[in-house]
Amino acid sequence: MEFIQDYGLFLAKTLTLLLVALLLLGVFAALMSRGRDREREDLTVKRLNDRYRDMEHTLRQGILGRRGGRRLIRQFKRENKQADKERDENRARVFVLRFHGDIRASHVENLRQEITAVLTQVRPETDRAVVCLDSGGGLVASYGLAAAQLARLRDKGVDLTIAVDRIAASGGYLMAAVANRIVAAPFAVVGSIGVVAQIPNINRMLRRHDVDIELHTAGEYKRTLTVLGENTPEGREKFRQELEETHRLFKVYLKRYRPALDLDRLATGEHWYGEQALPLGLVDELRTSDDLLMDLSREFDLYEIRYRKRQPLSRRITLAVESAVERLLWRDSV
Incomplete structure (x- = not known):
């Protein structure tokens, strides 16, 4: 038992030193980069x-070898010129976005700008949007905002498809449910309609080492559970009530966009693979995003929109520290 206590104290000291070192590194980087490392914004359209046409040409050239190479190059040039001439500005378009989610949904700022850009050009009566989504969920507020960004497309009457190749669980599924249609790979992880929260408490260890913690609040439930202070049964009960309320709001949001879901059966926090999710109504079709986009390219002009904002080194280090702290002090997450 004494070994466990000593190890816990050692671990707490190590984590503290690590966080201090990261903070000092962030301050040093900020001083070094001041006036040099500016935020840079970049919106690319591809x-x-x-x-797809270039890939086809390259493969055909490789199959025919050197003998047919020159003839193919001339043919490709003619085909490219003809394709450019036949490009119709009024042809229906599909705007393709990509979202890779972490616990903080850090990509939500990029998604926000990409959707804003799309809304300046989209023609809801003919154009569509496809979002390739990959996320296992994270912080409630962050993923709630990400879902609200996707809802901007639905609210403008844009047909929205979410394509899931690997995972759209918890907060990721909260985002996916906004779409008119969800397409998933057969073994993509889908669902996990639930809320989880955990928080370490080292109050007893601190007391054993004669460390007092004072926590003063104004408002009965300003703090429910804490890392350092003594937690109470009343605080735990209130914390559980907040989790249940968050779960209820999660289900209400899903019901708005996918009213056919049997949430009494599905909102248990479990996840399913694509093959299992299809008959449950969690997804609408089984196929990969690659297959979906290639099929659409035969009928639509596809434009991939990507927004990037290069953060200063100091900001990137600060975000890394914040993310590390949030993983240690896990808050309510979907």
Whole structure:
């Protein structure tokens, strides 16, 4: 038992030293980069039809070898010129976005700007949007905002498809449910309609080492559970009530966009693979995003929109520290 206590104290000291070192590194980086490392914004647009055509040309050239190479190059040039001439500005378009989610949904700022850009050009009566989503969920407020960004497309009447190749669970599924249609790979992880929270408490260890913690609040439930202070049964009960309320709001939001879901059966925090999720109504079709986009390219002009904002080194270090702290002090998450 004494070994466990000593190890716990050692671990707490190590984590404290690590966080201090990261903070000092952030301050040093901020001083070094002041006036030099500016935030840079970049919005890129890539026509996916051209990518598929180039891939086809490269493969055909490789199959025919050197003998047919020159003839193919001339043919490709003619085909490219003809394709450019036949490009119709009024042809229906699909705007393709990609979202890779972490616990903080850090990509939500990029998603926000990409959707804003799309809304300046989209024609809801003919154009569509596809979002390739990969996320296991995270902080409630962050993923709630990400879902609200996708809802901007639905609210404008844009047909929205979410494509899931690997995972759209918890907060990721909260986002996916906004779509008119969800397409998932057969073994993509889907669902996990639940809320989880955990928080370490080292109050007893501190007391054994004669460390007093004073916590003063104004408002009965300003703090429910804490890391350092003594937790009470009343605080735990209030914390559980907050989790249940968050779960209820999660279900209400899903019901708004996918009213056919049997949430009494599905909102248990379990997850399913795509093959299992299809008959449950969690997804609408089984296929990969690659197959979906290639099929759409035969009928639509596909434009992949990507927004990037290069953060100063000091900001990137600060975000890394915040993310590490949040993983240690896990808050309510979907």
